[in-house]
Structure formats: C-alpha cells, structure tokens
Amino acid sequence: MGLLYGLIAVGLALIFGLMDVTNFAHGEFLMIAMYASFFLFAFFAIDPLLSAPLVAAAMFVFGAVIYLLIVRFAMRAKANAGMVQIFTTFGLAIVLRGLAQLFFTPDYRSIPQSWLGGKTVSIAGIFLPQPQLVGALVSIAAFAGLYFFIHRTDFGRALEATREDPGAVALVGIDKNRVFAFGWGLGAALVGLAGAIMSVFFYIYPDVGASFALIAYVTVALGGFGSVFGAFAGGIVVGLVEAVTALMLPPSLKSVGIYAVYLLVVFIRPRGLFGSM
Amino acid sequence: MTALLETRGVWQRFGGLVANSDVSISVGRGEIVGLIGPNGAGKSTLFNLIAGVLPPTQGSIWFDGEDVTNLPAAERCQRGVGRTFQVVKSFETMTVIDNVIVGALVRNTVMRVARRKAHEVLEFTGLAARADVLASDLVPAEKRRLEVARALATEPKLLLLDEVLTGLTPTEAQTGVALVRKVRDAGITVLMVEHVMEIVMPLVDRAIVLDLGKVLVEGKPADVVRDPKVIKAYLGDRHAVGA
C-alpha cells in the first residue's frame, strides 16, 4: 500500500503547475518526461535515476517556454477566461500527443535494465518494490522542498502574490510574466522528476499521459486548488483509496473508488480539503 | 401604517466578529432614508441582510408585513426588494438592454412585454441611447446607472442603493440625485447607503447612523449632523469620510 501512496504523491507534484492555471496538458508533460528518460537511457545508457535531475532541468525549460509562448496569451482573455485556459491547454495536450505519435511511434517502450528496476527490498517483513519506494522518498523530499520554497523564500511568496493579484504586484516591481514562467518551469520540472522515476516501472507510450492526467486532476481538486499541501494530502488519499478499492472490487473498477471519494469530498466542501480558490 | 421594511433586533456575527448588533430600524413607505456611518460600521452587512444574501445570526426582518428572514435573495426580489451592488456587477457579455430585461423578467414573463418595460426603464434612467451597447463598454458612471435601471426593472417596492453616488464627479452626482428623487416620485421607497454627506443629507428624509455595528442615532438630517455622538464617531475615526 505504501508504494501506491508514494507513487501517486509523486504524480501530484505534477500538478504544481496548476497553481496558476489549469493545465490540461499536464499528463502530456509527464509523457514527455518519460520519453526523455527513455531516450537518455537508450542512447546514452544513463540510468533514469541519474538522469532524473537532467530531465527535470530540461522540463523546467520546457515548461517555462510553453508558458511564454502560449499560456501567457491564454491568461489574457477577458471573458470566458476559464474556458480559454481549459481549451488552450487541451489543444496543447492533443498536439503534444500527436507529435509524440509522429516522432516516437505509438509503440510501447520500456526500460528493461535499470539500477532499481524489478528489485525489491524487504522492510519489516514486507517486500516493497525499490523503484516505487525511491519514488515515494523522492516525492516526499520534493514536497517538503516545495513547501519551504513557497512559504519561506521571497520568490515563493512572490509566486503566491502574483497568482492572487497580478495587477497589484506590478506596482511593487514584480514582473508577473517572469514569475509565472518560473512557476510553470518548476511545475514541469517536478513532473519531469516524476516521469523519470516512473519510466523505470511503467510502459511508455504517447497516450500514457492521459491515464495519469485524470487521477492527477482529481488529486489536486481533492486537495483543493491553490494548496500545495492539499496536493500532497490528496495524493496520499488517492493512493490509499486506490489500493483499498483494488482489494474490494474487480481491477477494472479500481478508479471508481477515487472518483467517488472526489465527488463526496467536493460535495461536502466545494473547495476541496485545503483549497483556497 | 406599518413600515415597509423593519429589522427587529438583528445581529450578524462572522465567527468572533460582530458586524451588526441589535439593529432595529424601520423604513416607511415613500421615504428616502440614508444609512450612513464611518467605514466598518456594518452598513454593507446590514444591506446584504436586508437583501437576503445571507440570513442574520439573530433577529428578524420584515418586509411589507411579512417575515422574510429566511427568504433567499431571489425570492425577496420577487416580493419587491431591489438592490444595487457597491462593486458594480453588470452582465458583461450582454447589452445594456438585455441586462435590464433580465430584471424585467421577474414581473413580465412574456418577452415582448419585458422588452418594452426594459425600454421604459432605460428612458427613465437616461440610458436609452446606450441600449445596444455591451455592458462591458460602458463608462463607470453609466454602469452605476445600469445597476439602478436593472433593479428598477424588477418593479420593486423598496430600492436598496449601495453607494451609488460615491466617487462620481459633481455633475454626475447631481444627475444621480435627480434620479433618486425621480424614483421616489414614482412611488418607490429608497434606502441608500452613502458616504458623501454633502450630497446625501439634502436628499434624504431621514438618516440612520450606524457605528461599530450598532444604531447610533436616527432622525432628520439636520439634527443628525449636529448630534455630538455622530460628530465624535466620524471625527474620532481614523478613516475620514470620503468626498
């Protein structure tokens, strides 16, 4: 059970990018990161664990670029702002998927020999797969780091402020574009981290993003938009619920539990568990 | 004669904060009553309570002889309470006349009739020339008037005006005052929250002063203005009365 927890929590760091605006292309970011890991392994024989920081850095740039090129304009819409964001990022997701299909072919790929792949470790008598365990640890570390970053550093606070009132921060000399670009970069980097790790034990194919995307959105929405801690908590909840559901219902229905919990929570608290939006 | 609007012992608490304490006021038919007080006095909260945006923590609100305490905003409107918002809430993607039609639909469900009524209201408020303009393209003063027009279209018995005259140029303010008088002449009772003393005092029949959530004083404007308690509330307050 612990492994699922870790895994999804990592998946959640994914959603950081959503702090600013709903990014329906997030699943595709994950997909790209996974491919990046794969190719680094295939061409340079770098183990995904090692290449993770590299992938994260590359994704950072990618995320920032996407913001500057595309998302920035989406946020300027006067009317129907929410819709514009949704559909713009959706379109982006489709384009990315198409590009992946074009360049990488729809075949499934996987990384067969990696440091941790397929190995298990025994803790207190329970066998846990190493990759997931590492993933869990990394995600906890990432969240902790993120939390401190947001709440303690100047930049983190600038990010929060800019999200709440872009007009006002301009008066204080903060360039909102730079802040948001950074935010997007950071979000992409985190999902890059997730992708790199997940590439060890998941199949990689163009549509892989979609499968995780919905769970990711549900997790963030569950935790509440605008709250990093919420995303983390949401991840834990989702991981647990999924594990429990898998025990009780046939495997094809395992997502039902998560969805049901989402609906329940949101019904009781329309802003998610810790949401501020 | 029963008052049109009565609040009886209304309290409003938000957690530990008391916004209104034991407020009992009444507004008679055909009056123009001003609700004034320094910032933070609880005027907007009281307004929202009367309009039905939220129910009071304690106390009751009576409108036209009926206990409306637990009626939500939409139903109070149907009973005859119309209101404007301090921060203008126009329907931005709709034209001026469509905005007003929404209001008119409360009483006239036949479209043709609602449309005609909307035109009449636009004439009344001087916005007829801008009927086909998108609400988002109006200047602030016009948007204020649109707020009033919309509320008027619901054919209210009581019109709640939330700072409609604040921040206008002197000319705009005079037009606004004339409009309020016109509204009363048409038989509608008016309760207005205002900051701008010089403009409001000559306009209202009666003034109710709120301070720190309580009713401080009420009476004729000339008397209220000279009341030492009122002067102390305003001058002793850090937030100066806006002009």
Added chain:
Amino acid sequence: MDKNFAARRRRDLIIAAVLAAIAALAPLFVKNVYVQNILVLTLMYAALSQSWNILSGYCGQISLGHALYFGIGAYTTELLFTKFGVLPWFGMLAGGGIAAVIAMGLGYPFFRLRGHYFVIATIVIAEIGLLLFQNWEWAGAALGITIPVRGDSWLKFQFMRSKLPYFYFALALCCIAWFVTWWLEDSKWGFWWRAVKDNPEAAESLGVVVFNSKMGAAAVSAFLVAVGGAFYAQFLAYIDPESVMGFQFSLLMALPAVLGGIGTLWGPVLGAAILIPMTELTRSYIGGSGRGVDLIVYGTLIVLISLALPQGLVSLLSRSKAKGATR
C-alpha cells in the same frame, strides 16, 4: 429598435430554413457513401454540440462529461430494443427522459461547485458511468450490444441499403437542436442562463433562482444529447461502453462550439461543419498510419482558436454584435 431585433430573429430563422433545405437536397448530388457518412456525422455532432452549448455555452456550466448522456441514450434504446422489443422511437424518448432526470439529479449536489471543480466533476462522473457499464454483465459489459439488423425498416429505425434515412434523421435532429436554441435564446430561460453565466449573485438580486435555471439547462441539454446517442446506436448497429461513453465524445461535443462560438446560436453548427469533416478526412488520409498528424492539426487548431478568437468563428462574421443573435 424592436423592429430591428425582430427582423434579425426572423432572418436567422430564414437562413436556417434555407440551409436546411440545401442540406436536404444534398444527397441527390452526393452519392459517394463515404462522403455521406461524413455528412451524417457532421450533422449529428452539430446537433450534439448545439445541445451541449445550451448548458455550457449559454448557462456557463462547462461540462466535459456529456458523453454520459450520449451513452445513456444509446444504451437505453438498445437495451429496450434487444431485451424487450421496444421500438427505438420510444426508446429514444425514454433515453432522453432518463438522461434529463439524471442530469437534474446530478445537478442537485454538484451545481454548487464552481469553475474547475465542476468541470472535473463532470469528467469524473462520465468516467464512473463508463466504468460501470464496462462491468455490467446484463448490458453486455465491455463487449457491448449488437443490434440485429434484418432489412430496412422505419419502424425499427434500421436501414442497410442506404444511409439516406439516417441522414435525414440527423438533419432533423440538428434542426430541432438549433430551433430549440433559437427559441430559448429569446425567452426568459435564455436570459436567465446568460445572467447566471455572467454573474450569479447579480442574477439572484434580480429574482433569478440560479439553481433552477441550471437544472433546466441541464435537463434540456441532456435530453437532446441522449436522443443523439440513441441515433448513433442505431446508425452503427453496435455499441459498447468505450464507443458511446468515452471521453472523446465529451470533447467532440464541446469543441465545435468552442471553435464556432460558445454561447452563440450558430457557433456549434459552424464549428461542426468545419471540424468534423476535417477530422475525418485527416484521419483517413494522414492519420491512418497512426502517425498522429491529424492530432497535431486538430490540436493546433483548437489552441489557435482559443487564443485568437475566444468568441469563436462567428465573431468574425459579426464584428458589431459580440454574442448571440439577440441584439
């Protein structure tokens, strides 16, 4: 002023009638079955998108889970037909009714949600629906239901030899959806919906019961979409959960409206007319090898339109009017 407006409304109606007439004559000139297929699909999606537009465009409650109602329409009709022998015509209405009831039932707890939360809820609900049907043995589970087709029959609404009757049905559905939108646009419902979309608080202060308006929009929208689903089932003579409740349908219902102009009268139809043929064509000619170029084109188009023309293509046609045909 009123004369202008009434004239504009009449004009829309006349244009619609003319277009419908032209469309009705099209099969005489188009004999290619493949093209006919595209036409049928275009009309169907136009109808679906127009219906979706009612809830999401006019009333502003963006739903990306409308595939649920599509599937309900399909399944209700086919289950009634294959298990109980109920004619599809009645099945369609039943499906529509059930969908409307479910839409209202779901609205009760979920209309209080705002923005992104609501959208995700709609997606999630549709997914639950999909998963449930995939595991429901009596309804065929993942294998779905095949409709026994034995010759042409208007009664059973199945045709083997030609696509024409399907074409006319789709055309009729599209016209109905358009007409319902046209009618509701200048009705108290239409005004209430737009008020709720723009500013629910202000709407309430003007006597609009926000919750009821949302329910109304949801019900109408769901009903029409379900009928569309029933049609699709008969058209394909085969349904399975993925093919009628999949997320791609929810998207395909929304995109034409976004492309053409969300919340407008002509937007969905225009959007469908462009998007659907384009999608089909690129998929057959380019995307067939699975190379995803059709996705690239498709996605890029969506991005461009969302950014450059958030009001949709109709805004190009009428610079002076911003939204809808009411003014």
